[in-house]
Amino acid sequence: MKSQIRLATVFGVELGLHYSWLIIALLITFSLAAQFHATNAAWGEGVIWTSAIVTGVLFFAGLFAHELSHALVAKARGVPIHKITLFLLGGMAQIEGEPSNPSTEFWMGIVGPITSGVLGLLLLGVARAFGWQGSGAPATPGLAILVWLGYINLLLGAFNMIPGFPLDGGRVLRAILWWITGSARRSTLIAARTGQVVAVLFIGYGVFRFFAGSGIGALWTAFIGWFLLQAAGATYLQSQLGTLLAGQRVRDLMSTDSPFVSPDTPLDQFVHDLLRTGRRCFFVGSADRLLGLITPQDVRAIESEKWTQMRVSDAMRPVNRIHFVSPDMPALEALETMAREDVNQLPVTIDGRVAGVVTRAHILQSLQLRSEMAKYDAHGSAA
Numbered sequence: 001m002k003s004q005i006r007l008a009t010v011f012g013v014e015l016g017l018h019y020s021w022l023i024i025a026l027l028i029t030f031s032l033a034a035q036f037h038a039t040n041a042a043w044g045e046g047v048i049w050t051s052a053i054v055t056g057v058l059f060f061a062g063l064f065a066h067e068l069s070h071a072l073v074a075k076a077r078g079v080p081i082h083k084i085t086l087f088l089l090g091g092m093a094q095i096e097g098e099p100s101n102p103s104t105e106f107w108m109g110i111v112g113p114i115t116s117g118v119l120g121l122l123l124l125g126v127a128r129a130f131g132w133q134g135s136g137a138p139a140t141p142g143l144a145i146l147v148w149l150g151y152i153n154l155l156l157g158a159f160n161m162i163p164g165f166p167l168d169g170g171r172v173l174r175a176i177l178w179w180i181t182g183s184a185r186r187s188t189l190i191a192a193r194t195g196q197v198v199a200v201l202f203i204g205y206g207v208f209r210f211f212a213g214s215g216i217g218a219l220w221t222a223f224i225g226w227f228l229l230q231a232a233g234a235t236y237l238q239s240q241l242g243t244l245l246a247g248q249r250v251r252d253l254m255s256t257d258s259p260f261v262s263p264d265t266p267l268d269q270f271v272h273d274l275l276r277t278g279r280r281c282f283f284v285g286s287a288d289r290l291l292g293l294i295t296p297q298d299v300r301a302i303e304s305e306k307w308t309q310m311r312v313s314d315a316m317r318p319v320n321r322i323h324f325v326s327p328d329m330p331a332l333e334a335l336e337t338m339a340r341e342d343v344n345q346l347p348v349t350i351d352g353r354v355a356g357v358v359t360r361a362h363i364l365q366s367l368q369l370r371s372e373m374a375k376y377d378a379h380g381s382a383a
């Protein structure tokens with residue numbers, strides 16, 4: 001989730017937008033302007049475009065209220081969270097660490113749709129109070145904005161209650177299954193599978209409607225289904241990864257014999273050593289005075305003609321830009337951190353001293369071994 005625009009920090013939670021929302025914002029504004037042209041042509045260009053833009057901006061405010069409600073419940077229940085990124089189709093609260101019990105999961109999930117639903121009803125109520133008849137096109141720009149936002153927030157709440165992971169309804173379903181079965185992992189697998197089924201239904205329905213002549217709107221349904229399918233599949237995979245890596249910590253997988261290199265080493269000589277040793281991660285400096293980290297990725301970022309004039313210290317990632325981890329970090333979390341930071345290794349420190357490094361390759365090797373053993377186990381118990 002790197003491609004995001006930072007907006008603001010509220011109650012210690014960083015709010016951001018995924019770039020895909022810029023496209024959505026344009027689509028919303030243009031389609032609203034078209035709708036206002038059709039229903040209230042007498043308003044004139046200026047009023048129509050101002051109304052469309054104001055509605056688009058307020059729509060985002062509603063999405064933030066929805067996401068913030070997830071974040072506040074997570075905070076109140078002690079689940080660490082520091083970032084919300086609005087993603088395609090609503091938001092995605094980035095919650096670090098899983099909720100520790102089904103009731104936290106339940107409230108964290110359901111509060112979003114409740115927030116959107118209440119917001120929707122409130123907006124429609126205000127529109128009624130200011131003279132909207134409850135049906136037909138609203139007469140003034142103010143009422144039109146209120147009514148559109150009211151319906152869209154109701155729709156957002158309802159859509160998110162569809163019981164498939166990763167939608168909020170999927171979270172709620174998972175919480176209920178977790179409460180019944182007592183197994184967090186099994187309920188995640190079931191909720192993710194349900195999400196995949198829902199997604200396939202969406203795709204099927206969208207394609208069917210399209211060929212029945214419903215036009216582009218039907219393709220949107222199929223597209224939403226496709227997006228859900230991807231997300232549910234990712235959740236399923238992650239849950240399986242979690243099962244395979246259960247109990248594994250960074251200390252079990254890290255290598256402790258990481259080589260050190262002097263910051264003054266000429267870069268071309270370093271490349272020579274790199275090829276000779278076949279290692280992928282070098283610390284720069286010493287264990288007591290670490291200056292940085294250098295990997296093939298960092299060297300590749302520099303044109304090879306310049307290698308003779310540069311030193312390791314010019315190409316390294318300086319120590320203040322390195323994400324260090326503790327040997328107690330669960331292996332799955334290390335894997336997720338590498339994906340998020342777009343790196344292939346994480347240096348491990350104990351009491352501020354470099355203790356080793358854990359790489360994607362280490363974790364994937366362990367995964368492969370464990371999945372082979374799991375198959376063997378399954379055969380063994382079946383026999």
Ligand SMILES: [Zn+2]
Binds near residue numbers: 067090091112160168
């Ligand atoms: Zn939500």
